[in-house]
Amino acid sequence: MFALCDCNNFYASAERLFRPELNGKPIVVLSNNDGCVIARSEEAKACGIKMGDPEFLVRDLIKKFGIEVFSSNYVLYGDMSERVMHNLARWFPKLDVYSIDEAFGWLGGIKGLQHYIPEVRKSVVRNTGIPVSIGVAPTKTLAKLANKLSKKTNGVMVLDNDEKITAAVKEFPVHDLWGVGRQHYKKFEALGIRTAAELRNMPEMWFKQNMTIMGQRMWNELWGRPAIPLEVMREVKKGITVSRSFRNYIEDPGVLAEALTLYASRLAEKLRNEKLRCLYLQVFLYTNKNREDHPQHFPSHTHKLLIASNSTTDLVSIAVRVSARLFRPGVKYRKAGVIATGLVPESELQLNAFYDHDHGKKDVVSAVLDKLNLAYGRGTLRMATEGYEKKWRLKHEYLSQGYTTRWSDIIKVK
């Protein structure tokens, strides 16, 4: 049996934990650049704010209901997430951390789940202050479904026999199923398939033909046969991305180079943190696809490195060079990013016989960079091409404090 544990309204709950006067009040958390709503308390949902709503379109609702607004504070959410996962890990023989606010727990032969699961839930809420919901079923897909249903009751739903599963899928809307997005839903709608029960009654081959092998797995999972295994070692990443929207449009290649310098520097830091180097560096630019009156341009290029690297100077110089080639005059760019792929462990550096490598000099520079920036704050020492003014930098007008990660921000008790 699998348990899917999910934090309720995670970012909103994390913000409210340190502002208890907001209990019972509507609050929302905005995406980076204060662009759109990515988390809502139950009270905010009741005000009619929807997931993904652009902030400027719901500004009137926010004012009308006095909704408290927060910018994303990922340092805080990351730290709270660690606490929740640490607590969950004590209750399950194996834990598969699936996202910042969700984990699959494997229950092995644990008996008496109807009593055990509520205990898990109570313990996590007591120890972290974050409310969680838990759904239990024989497969991951059904556990996700049980979890959704649990949110309407007391936060726990255990589907441990066929009768309970059949009852649960009977009226469950297909678009709420794990693995069904907008495109698949459109197809189901055209065929008149509304519920999970109706969907799983389709033949296996129909799933395979219409939804590739992913659909075939879903079909098996809906019938209680596990097709998606637990992944306890999820941390081996395939790629690492740093990308951001700009506060304003960028139309100047020099300013674009500033942004790419910052992103590539952050990417190099992330690689070094994970003790990885990359063999490929992809650079991409985006225009605003919501503006039909703007010329659109989504160029991208993947550069192959001769030797895998995680050095700031290497990645920055490639990113700046590539971005200059991708840039087209007269286009308003909205977003840019860098993606590192072909990741290899730092310890397994493969040298190139035809390349005059630097015998580790760049590693020394990177180490100095990391040491100074750790001691004196991120960005203390940086590449000159990053610029000084940075008018394109993210908007973060409603940022809360680093309550659990910065000494000066710790809450004082009178």
Place this chain on the structure above:
DNA sequence: TCTGGGGTCCTAGGACCC
């Protein structure tokens, strides 16, 4: 004026290999 960021997996097609 104002619409996020970071991922995964799958498929198809091209280039290349023997």
Place this chain on the structure above:
DNA sequence: TCTGGGGTCCTAGGACCC
């Protein structure tokens, strides 16, 4: 008239996830 079979690697694009 009629031009193989079996691979790998890479890229681009689609769909989905939180």
